[in-house]
Amino acid sequence: MGTGLPFDDVLAAAQAGAAWAFEALYRDLAPAVTGYLRLHGAAEPDDLASETFIGVLTGLGSFRGDETALRAWVFTIAHRRLVDDWRRRGRRPQVCDDDAPLAGQPGGDTEEDALVRLGTADVHRLCGQLPTDQRAVILLRILADLTVEQVGQVLGRSVGSVKALQRRGLRTVRTALDDGSPDRVVAAAHPSAAARR
Structure with a gap:
């Protein structure tokens, strides 16, 4: 955890509603969650990651456990959101947007x-x-x-x-x-x- 505080303190603050603490948890876990969703072929991995962390935010008050248990719990939520997304996409046709914007593309070297x-x-x-x-x-x-x-x-x-x-x-x-x-x-x-x- 990048805050320098013990995990238990950050978790307790996040459960009490401290925005900085939830942001610390998010910054720590979001890249891996988004990567997991992206490599599983999610159409909108960033959106699913956001849905995952909304689930984390709403359920965080009842969470009990250490840092590794939190990580497992967050990825359980992410996996469930992914499965839900597969089901939704299976029920409706997908539209491909060939005119993807260039913003956010690598540049430089x-x-x-x-x-x-x-x-x-x-x-x-x-x-x-x-x-x-x-x-x-x-x-x-x-x-x-x-x-x-x-x-x-x-x-x-x-x-x-x-x-x-x-x-x-x-x-x-x-x-x-x-x-x-x-x-x-x-x-x-x-x-x-x-x-x-």
């Missing part, structure tokens, strides 16, 4: 921008091609920094299932990276699909 985009594109491609359950486990373990047990609680799965999904997902990513092609993730993650080609 062209070489650095290109390398950042290539790295980001590879990460998105790798994550996007993993099966949803493997992607969820890996992102919650790495991005959210949750324990296997906490990931199991977020996803409603057993510890053994989480470990198996993590092992398969990491093996798939490692194979794709060793081959030098993130596109090979599909074949490694879905061997039966590769056999049908």
